[in-house]
Amino acid sequence: MRTYGIFIAYAPTIDLRTEGLGRYLASFLKAATDRGDAHFAILCPSWSREAVAALCSEAEILPEKYSLVGPEQTPLLYRIYRLLQRRRNAKPRTRSRPFRDRLYPLAVAHSEWLRSRISSTRSFAAFISLVAYSVICAIPIGAGVIGIRLARRIRSLAASWTRQALETANHSVKSMGLVSLSALRLKLYEGMLERETALMVSNGNSRHDILAWYTPAAFWPAVADLRAPVLTCVPDVVLTEFPVGFARLGGLPMQHAFETMATTIRRNKNFVTYSDHIKEGILVEKFGVNPAAVRTIPHAPNDLSRSVTVTGFPDNEVTARAYAEALLLSAIRKASNREYAQTFDNPKVQFIFYASQFRPSKNITTLLRAYKWLLRKRNLGHKLILTGFGHYESVRDFVRQHNLGSDVLCIHGLTEPELAACYKLADLAVSPSLSEGGMPFTFTEAISVGTPAVLADIDVTREVMVDPELREVSLFNPYDWQVLAEKIEWAIQNRAALYNQQRKFYDDVLAKRSWADVVQEHLSLLDDLATRVTVATQ
Incomplete structure (x- = not known):
């Protein structure tokens, strides 16, 4: 048994289970541990132990x-x-019956008794x-009433003064060129x-x-301090391609993220990427890495079908769809529009699906513009479901x-089952x-569960989709929302034919x-x- 480290x-x-890199790591580990001849030691921070265990459990990797x-x-x-x-997220404690609610009826009843006795008495004494x-x-x-109101007022004023003091302190340190509170939090985390x-x-x-x-990922320069040789994966460096968009999200954290990645790349010697574009266009061209030090290893298809497949029923397909519909409703309950989501109860809803975090490189606004036009001008009866915050x-x-x-x-x-259900029930990814x-x-996530997809x-x-005919039906110009809208409309109208063509390429x-x-x-x-290290030390 050979032992390697991650x-x-x-x-x-x-939460690694909701991250693209987390799903990649789970698929990698699952295939690696299934071999039987390799053991992986996962080196992680103390706070990530539970997250790693949860990721492996969901991927059915035995401890x-x-x-x-x-x-x-x-x-x-x-x-x-x-x-x-x-404490911030804790719900206020609710009592079965607040003290005020119990006291009020007693006070009213007692006051009625006093009024009745005073109005009916015949004795001056x-x-x-x-x-x-x-x-x-x-x-x-x-x-007591005055005291309660005064205490509430003091508490409200104290909270207001505290907020004002913190804001004033933050503005003061910024104006004096000192570190801001947000920068202080970043430095403490660093x-x-x-x-x-x-x-x-x-x-x-x-x-x-x-x-x-x-x-x-190339996020951690300290990996270069390990004595055994290190292979560093560089999935992408989007900060070099979209610096303005990421700067708007927060200059200091984004600058720190870029500097960290650049330092990691400079300090390491052996790299792997998913595509030749990242190898040649980013590592070689922008960071001056020797091409011989970079190996391109494309990832495999991410098949989600096992998460929504059921067996042992008279009609497995009908049962699987019912299961997916239940998962879809569970997923929609997590929507940011809580008031709408909590009352949503239509598992047959038609929708378009895009699974990704929201970042400047993800081009979400173009998709929103295309969707709005389809919804308002072309009477599209679909919702748009996204997986970002x-x-x-x-x-x-x-x-x-x-x-x-x-x-x-x-x-x-x-x-992962909820993600698979969203893909399975979507009309288009x-x-x-x-x-x-x-x-x-x-x-691959969409095709694996029976849904066609259109891509930028x-x-x-x-690099992967080389067939001109398949490119024609599957790809669109990502810089033109009108082109995207027309592609979505066409894909929905020709859903079966598009899926069959894409499924053949998949298989x-x-x-x-x-x-x-x-x-x-x-x-x-x-x-x-x-x-190589062993030979060099001999």
């Missing part, structure tokens, strides 16, 4: 097939962050006694990550049985401006992305390559790196 250091907020390496106890700063996050009793009761009650990765590297270097390391500024503003809150649903945090590391997963005409897709070309092939090519590279 190095990852994702942020604490990342004994891999091992976790790295710090076990989470940093104090992270624990404080989690505590504050839980009794009258004076009842009035005095009323005054005695009124004083503490009045004081410090925590730097210390965590140092511990990870120390743990990794103590494992002398690991022949070589593989890291699935609904609060992403450009998407949120477009949806609000054009009153599309009930037509465009942004759902996030889908499980769309990928308008301007940049990808390899041919978009959209195509970009270099990485053309005859794409499905010939498996994740076992991808793993074998990576292991051959890792073995070669390990052999």
